[in-house]
Amino acid sequence: MSEVHLRRRSDGALELRVNGVFVMDDLETSSERLLARHVIDLGSRDVLVGGLGLGFTLRELLGSPDIDRVRVAELHPEIVQWMRDGTLPGADLLADPRAHVVVGDVRDVVASQPLASLDAICLDVDNGPGFLVHQDNAAVYRSTFVETCAARLRAGGHLAIWSMADSVELRAVLDASFERVTVTAVPVDLQGRDEHYWVLTGSGPLGGRVARVRAPA
Numbered sequence: 001m002s003e004v005h006l007r008r009r010s011d012g013a014l015e016l017r018v019n020g021v022f023v024m025d026d027l028e029t030s031s032e033r034l035l036a037r038h039v040i041d042l043g044s045r046d047v048l049v050g051g052l053g054l055g056f057t058l059r060e061l062l063g064s065p066d067i068d069r070v071r072v073a074e075l076h077p078e079i080v081q082w083m084r085d086g087t088l089p090g091a092d093l094l095a096d097p098r099a100h101v102v103v104g105d106v107r108d109v110v111a112s113q114p115l116a117s118l119d120a121i122c123l124d125v126d127n128g129p130g131f132l133v134h135q136d137n138a139a140v141y142r143s144t145f146v147e148t149c150a151a152r153l154r155a156g157g158h159l160a161i162w163s164m165a166d167s168v169e170l171r172a173v174l175d176a177s178f179e180r181v182t183v184t185a186v187p188v189d190l191q192g193r194d195e196h197y198w199v200l201t202g203s204g205p206l207g208g209r210v211a212r213v214r215a216p217a
């Protein structure tokens, strides 16, 4: 059973922790917003987001008039409830008729979507492979789930994954299921330190059979 905590720090930032482990705050959110901006700029209209968090990815998506529908999968019901009752900012997001929040594991929520039904999937449920808050989320970055995502995307669709660090292994997993893989470094200011977060994107799902027999480039 996970314990989810929200607190206002002495520097004024709102901070989310799960089982005592830092998940995110609202000070540096450029990479969460870029995750959304990236798929908007690629022409997506119907998007599934893994991880509601403090709602920055969702807000960026809903801020675009080009977005028709956003499904959000959030594991922890407390976070959705806090956003609904005003404990967390974002009640306006949940009231947007284009937004549909489902409480559940993103792996189950993606698997329940019809095949070839989404333009993009944005995954920001954990810190990326190698820096997990929830050990179960290791599966999110492995080929079985990435193939499941690819199969739910329309031709030319995109799977964009937030990560604390670039990952050769994750690039390879994406490369096996998509025509193109792009890696974007997002400069972030972490309390005075210049660092980067990363968005790894697979575009153009190959389809299971093609993905397995594709010749090396």
Ligand SMILES: C[S@@+](CC[C@H](N)C(=O)[O-])C[C@H]1O[C@@H](n2cnc3c(N)ncnc32)[C@H](O)[C@@H]1O
Pocket: 023, 024, 032, 033, 050, 051, 052, 053, 054, 055, 056, 057, 058, 073, 074, 075, 076, 079, 104, 105, 106, 107, 124, 125, 126, 134, 137
């Ligand atoms: C880093 S936060 C997401 C930040 C979000 N992009 C934003 O803009 O605020 C990660 C979120 O994913 C949720 N989460 C973790 N594992 C999950 C899973 N397997 N399925 C769905 N949600 C998950 C966490 O509870 C948390 O709300």
